[in-house]
Amino acid sequence: MDVDSTVKGYYEKILQRNAGEPEFHQAVAEVLDSLRYVLRQDPHYTDLGLIERLAEPERQIIFRVPWIGDDGQVHVNRGFRVQFNSVLGPYKGGLRFHPSVNLGIIKFLGFEQIFKNSLTGLPIGGGKGGSDFDPKGRSELEVMRFCQSFMTELHRHIGDKTDVPAGDIGVGGREIGYLFGQYRRMTGRHESGTLTGKGLQWGGSLVRTEATGYGCVYFTQEMMAARGERLHGARVIVSGSGNVAIYAIEKAQELGATVVGFSDSSGYVSTPDGVDVELLKDVKEVRRLRVSDYAKEATGATFHKGGNIWELEADVALPCATQNELDDESAKLLADNGVKYVTEGANMPCTHDAVRVFHKRHIDFAPGKAANAGGVATSALEMQQNASRDSWTFEYTDKRLQNIMRKIFKNAASTAAEYGVEGDYVVGANIAGFKKVADAMIAQGVI
Numbered sequence: 001m002d003v004d005s006t007v008k009g010y011y012e013k014i015l016q017r018n019a020g021e022p023e024f025h026q027a028v029a030e031v032l033d034s035l036r037y038v039l040r041q042d043p044h045y046t047d048l049g050l051i052e053r054l055a056e057p058e059r060q061i062i063f064r065v066p067w068i069g070d071d072g073q074v075h076v077n078r079g080f081r082v083q084f085n086s087v088l089g090p091y092k093g094g095l096r097f098h099p100s101v102n103l104g105i106i107k108f109l110g111f112e113q114i115f116k117n118s119l120t121g122l123p124i125g126g127g128k129g130g131s132d133f134d135p136k137g138r139s140e141l142e143v144m145r146f147c148q149s150f151m152t153e154l155h156r157h158i159g160d161k162t163d164v165p166a167g168d169i170g171v172g173g174r175e176i177g178y179l180f181g182q183y184r185r186m187t188g189r190h191e192s193g194t195l196t197g198k199g200l201q202w203g204g205s206l207v208r209t210e211a212t213g214y215g216c217v218y219f220t221q222e223m224m225a226a227r228g229e230r231l232h233g234a235r236v237i238v239s240g241s242g243n244v245a246i247y248a249i250e251k252a253q254e255l256g257a258t259v260v261g262f263s264d265s266s267g268y269v270s271t272p273d274g275v276d277v278e279l280l281k282d283v284k285e286v287r288r289l290r291v292s293d294y295a296k297e298a299t300g301a302t303f304h305k306g307g308n309i310w311e312l313e314a315d316v317a318l319p320c321a322t323q324n325e326l327d328d329e330s331a332k333l334l335a336d337n338g339v340k341y342v343t344e345g346a347n348m349p350c351t352h353d354a355v356r357v358f359h360k361r362h363i364d365f366a367p368g369k370a371a372n373a374g375g376v377a378t379s380a381l382e383m384q385q386n387a388s389r390d391s392w393t394f395e396y397t398d399k400r401l402q403n404i405m406r407k408i409f410k411n412a413a414s415t416a417a418e419y420g421v422e423g424d425y426v427v428g429a430n431i432a433g434f435k436k437v438a439d440a441m442i443a444q445g446v447i
């Protein structure tokens with residue numbers, strides 16, 4: 001990937017030090033590319049190895065996760081926790097359980113998390129973890145045993161003042177329950193502030209389940225309002241069908257939009273008359289089935305096996321599945337089909353070339369580190385409730401989330417304008433997220 005000459009030297013060194021980690025390179029390149037605007041004006045941000053320190057995790061933990069399957073076979077997975085940056089607060093970020101997980105993917109996610117968490121305005125550092133374990137097709141007891149084995153090692157590295165994991169792909173309420181149970185057993189302490197995304201009876205926060213999807217839609221509303229438009233009456237494509245997608249669909253439709261399609265790795269479902277959200281939740285959250293099963297049971301829905309969801313006609317696209325799911329060819333399709341707004345619900349779902357197409361074709365684009373920050377922000381609100389042994393109402397917590405998303409939008413928009421690239425929310429978010437972290441790193445010295 002080409003980056004500007006101001007930052008090329010840093011990028012090349014980071015490439016060399018982190019060979020074979022393409023997703024990490026991509027995430028770093030995107031941030032560095034935005035920083036050229038800052039470094040030209042404020043070269044002091046390169047003093048004392050700041051950029052080199054920022055690109056190097058404070059600590060990386062890799063561990064063996066052995067577990068026994070229902071058939072008596074021993075399985076060995078690999079566990080990761082990358083504690084990337086704690087200058088603003090305890091490491092904070094999810095755990096991903098997916099067969100594609102490797103160190104480079106966890107590092108890309110952890111790196112993104114630093115800036116995302118900074119943008120929330122809340123006191124949380126950046127980290128990420130996970131495993132190459134595939135929960136798909138595993139029994140309830142296998143998932144439980146895996147989570148217990150994973151936490152048997154992880155417990156010694158986390159805590160409410162050190163590192164607070166949560167969910168991500170493949171880790172939802174069920175997994176957080178098993179992980180928390182084992183943490184409590186290993187430590188002999190009911191420290192609710194050590195994990196977020198917990199059940200409501202034992203320290204969880206209302207709105208945490210909905211927060212990433214809702215937040216992504218709140219951000220989209222702000223972006224549209226800046227152009228005098230609204231979501232009401234718009235056609236929206238939402239890729240994916242996991243936690244982020246389901247609640248993005250729910251909120252978009254609540255606000256009067258029609259969601260015309262969603263997907264999983266097997267294909268997409270077109271829903272020209274909108275999505276039956278209760279049925280989707282039942283298929284995905286309760287019965288843990290595929291989107292093709294939704295299409296069988298819903299009226300007016302068609303399953304397109306292996307199809308590309310980005311071929312649908314719409315006004316707004318919300319990629320909510322996974323990294324690099326939307327490339328430049330799909331970006332061109334979206335532009336040709338009339339899409340005017342793209343908001344990332346997932347982490348880095350759009351390739352660098354796709355983002356270029358959006359900018360060229362005057363599509364407003366919101367990067368995940370700003371637009372999907374509602375999830376981790378609400379995790380930080382869960383931590384606040386845990387610290388004060390309190391629990392807030394749904395309405396109050398949702399209001400806090402809306403305010404946070406509005407502030408993130410304003411911050412990204414005003415920072416972009418300040419650096420002369422009005423409407424470029426990638427540059428705005430990267431610079432705003434970076435400056436807060438960088439100023440804190442300067443204040444705290446070379447450590």
Ligand code: GLU
Nearest residue numbers: 093094166167168376379
């Ligand atoms: N995995 C989510 C993210 O990508 C949430 C992390 C959290 O709640 O700590 O931001």
